[in-house]
Amino acid sequence: MLAKFKVSNFKSFEKNFSFDLTDTNGYTFNDGCVVNGIVNNALIYGHNGVGKSNVGLALFDIIEHLTDQNKSESEYSYYLNAYNDADCAEFYFEFLIDCKKVVYEYKKTDYKSLIFERFSIDDLELAFIDRTLSDNANFNFEGAENLRTEIKNNELSILKYVKNNTSLEDNENNKIFNKFFDFIEGMLFFRSLQKNQYLGYELGNKNVHDEFVEKYDIKELETFFNKAGIECKLDVIESLEKKTLVFDFNGKHIPFFSIASQGTRALALFYYWFKKVTNETKIRFIFVDEFDAFYHHELSALIVNQLKNTGIQFVLTTHNTSIITNELLRPDCYFLLDKKGIRSLSKRSSKELREAHNIEKMYKAGSFNG
Template sequence: MQSSGLINEGGQAKLKYEFKFGNDEIIYKYSRFANTELCDEELYINGEVVFKCDFKNSKFDFQGLSIISAETVNTKRYLNKDEMDNEYVLPFLRWLINNTTFSDNSVLIQLFEYVRKMSMITVGNDLLYSNRNFFEDLKNPIYLQSFEDFLNLMGIECKLVLQELPDGQVELYFSHKKLVPFYRTVSSGTLALTSLYQKIVSNPSLIYIDDFAAFYHYEMAEKLISFFKTKYPKCQLIMTSHNTNLMTNKIIRPDCLFILSSKGTLTALCDATERELREGHNLEKMYISGELEKYE
């Protein structure tokens, strides 16, 4: 999947997503105001228009629904005036998928399944708060062992124990001669790892992690990247970071490293220099020396 977006002078956010499933290429575009009001929406399959919705001017083109064998769908029901007068307009693509029967191999079903498994992970103000559902999961010895293995893989050598307190609640401890309360003694980095672990989902199609290395030593950040690459070999991973130590061929290819400029443009490192980048090049040194400055 590829995506792009911009904010125009009218205050609209315009977004474009490109997907490829087998031989089918899908382009989905929409724009909306900051208040989430939907302005327009378009869907293309293999270059052909499936539908166009201009909500601002109440203009709709559903002539291409036959491309996805949905020409009999009752679009008048979607355009019902009572629904369209709502402050929030339901995207037609979502309505179409929820109100039409498609075959399992339909490209729209593949799109729906992909989008459904997209995950955004943030690590922020929840660092100091334990998740009670997380403790319920840890009651399963397999899940507790999995979490312990994760911490050990990140360089935090430990043995974990979960105990039930007299009031019926459970508490997580480090196992030593005397049990050490987990949440009251760990560093902010370990708390960030714990928060991240709680949000890891099963079988994702895409994971976006914003500023994922903010709380980690650079070696741990490298281990996290390796962990995600190993755990999700078929998943598209997007990670943002200010950590220039991660600009290395050792863990990420130059064509997979991007500079996000102050103007909102993305440039791959391989396109940000006239050099033919090789494995021996020090990418971080090139960046810090200002060789890539015009793309910042």
């Protein structure tokens, strides 16, 4: 699980932005929202332009140099913060894997260029390089003793280099190292404001329509839509050897993506990824930006509950205050982002928040603006 994240000099984060998922309050309700003392289900609120999307982009910067998964380099064109005079962005990730603290730190001058990396398990340093001093890396993995240590290519992560060029000994730290990579390769970021845009998890850019008609039970999608309040009948027709998802109006067929509303398209995209979450076991972490931009508030709550039931750690950004409720999550799972940083609602109030409190009403009244 992701436990803590820090970044500085990246996009809108000038200095020392910290997202701490371990700073919980021990509430006894909705206890499944926190696992092993770490927030497993998080919603982020904040004004437009405050940096909610950049939280996701900062978290998913890690996939560029550690994985071969889908990336969007254009999202990282303007990399360093304009107000910071430093020549690199600094990233700190802390994970809990098999009850061990796993820390990965790195620095980049741009999206691809690494100048510093450090990896440790329970404070035991296993990999280190500082290219401002030397191109030589230090490795303390059992099984990596014969690796060449001079790595001049600053676009090559020393961790990926170890993973791809060694058969590590079968010991506890090396198993955790492999599970660390499983987590990173199982990270998924997506948004549905205009199109199927995603980072991580898969190679290439998938065609949602083609996967619907080739892989999914359309009647299940129809049931999902009707449960969400979108009354419809769906079908797949084949013409000129091409299958097309359609609305069925008493036998009259109209292509789904030709007339579906933006909200219905966004819901279809959610279903597309949700099926992958439930049918495949590789996804470890999900970040959905503006997850309910086109949803009715009841549908937003349905989506959160669907994600909760998967057990996968997720972070969602939203402006929808109607789902700030203790029936859905709990005060230490709702985060408010502003120019001062990001903290949970429970840490933004001196008042002891209880299950009976109407935290949406308190939020609108400005009780958490301090």
